[in-house]
Amino acid sequence: MAVSISVVVLLLVLAVIFLRSGGLKLTHALVCALLGFFLAGTSMAPTIHNGVAATANVVSSLNP
Secondary structure (H helix, E strand, O other): OHHHHHHHHHHHHHHHHHHHHOOOOHHHHHHHHHHHHHHHOOOOHHHHHHHHHHHHHHHHHOOO
């Protein structure tokens, strides 16, 4: 759950930065958000969640 919230916050921050810099239009952001909502309702959602969790585990195990 914490990983999902972190990813959502990170993506939200990036979207806001892109919107403010003019690199991402509002319609593009809305399309990305709608894609995320629709993708979450498909059968691919558990696979994506497992991939994000595995990536987070690998990143958290790295020592600087």
